[in-house]
Amino acid sequence: MKRQLLSIALTISPALAGPYEPPATREGSTALSASDMRFVAWASEVVSYQVGAEVSASFQTPENALGPVGGYSSIVTLGRGGSIVLGFAQPIGDGEGPDFAVFENSFSDTFLELAYVEVSVDGVHFMRFASDSLTAAPVPAFGSVDATNITGLAGKYRAGYGTPFDLAELGLAQVSFVRLVDVVGDGLSLDSSEDPIYDPYPTTGSAGFDLDGVGVLQVAGEVALLEILAAEVEEEEFVISWRSQAGTTYAIMKRDAISGDWSEVAEVTATGEETQGRVSMQQTAGLYRIAVK
Incomplete structure (x- = not known):
């Protein structure tokens, strides 16, 4: 009987031993x-x-x-x-x-x-x-x-x-x-x-x-920024979702492509832990952020 040898290549990541945050993209990283x-x-x-x-x-x-x-x-x-x-x-x-x-x-x-x-x-x-x-x-x-x-x-x-x-x-x-x-x-x-x-x-x-x-991430005098969870198009509106605190008022802000300035395009008061804001389709071109008012 002929014996066949099977070679297996293993990729071994360096062991992480310390108490602080791990490298980028790993769970718990702050990168x-x-x-x-x-x-x-x-x-x-x-x-x-x-x-x-x-x-x-x-x-x-x-x-x-x-x-x-x-x-x-x-x-x-x-x-x-x-x-x-x-x-x-x-x-x-x-x-x-x-x-x-x-x-x-x-x-x-x-x-x-x-x-x-x-x-x-x-x-x-x-x-x-x-x-x-x-x-x-x-x-x-x-x-x-x-x-x-x-x-x-x-x-x-x-x-x-x-x-x-x-x-x-x-x-x-x-x-x-x-x-x-x-x-x-x-x-x-x-x-x-x-x-x-x-x-x-x-x-x-x-x-x-x-x-x-x-x-x-934060310019002095401006409101804090929040992570956008999702963004999608529904009918004639652009819908943005983010984590929120009930009773808090948020501003949806858009960045001007030429000047780089941010301006408010909508205001929403949260009723739960996740909030949706809607913006007219005419406003979709550009970058958006969510800010606490």
Whole structure:
């Protein structure tokens, strides 16, 4: 009898061991997709750029951090210990949930180059978000970092997915500037508990944090945004559904394709946990969002 050998190929995902949120698209992740319609603005000004060591000239274009994320090649590299300060056309406000997100360009869920995130009202005095790193040992140049061991640092998620930050954690109502400071991954940079932070080190050419963009979910003075559950066409109307709280009044808002401004096109008072709003078919072209009034 001839014996047949059966070869089975297995794909094994890295074990997740830490207490914090997992990589993008996994259950429990806080990663925000760059295509998320809740982003209403992006960084619009480079206030300063201090490049660190080991960055080729081709990666020293700070304007690449402005506007929506551009992908792997449209980034600015901070270099070892480098930093960048970005401004915004309107201040970032503290709303419901995260207020802004920072995008890096990692090619995987485990090659994570990290940065401290700081914010400021006046561009002079900055407050840093608390961070924690549980990576126990140095990480070689192309080694792996477990996202579940990281919190409060930009660069937690792969390209196309932003790490969210909430101004409520700092007790701030609004800010006009965001500063990112590269974490040098050899362990000399410390988290809020003064424990060493390790990330891939040493890298060259584009060493350190690679910034793709900073997206804003909440503009100061505007109402909080809510997730749209569904949208469909019924007869002559555009029907939008969202999670709601009974008795709360909501505005359906549409974004002008030319100016980018948002204007209210309908108002609805919720009677239950899910609410529907209806808009004339003449209003369907464009982007919509739901806001608490």
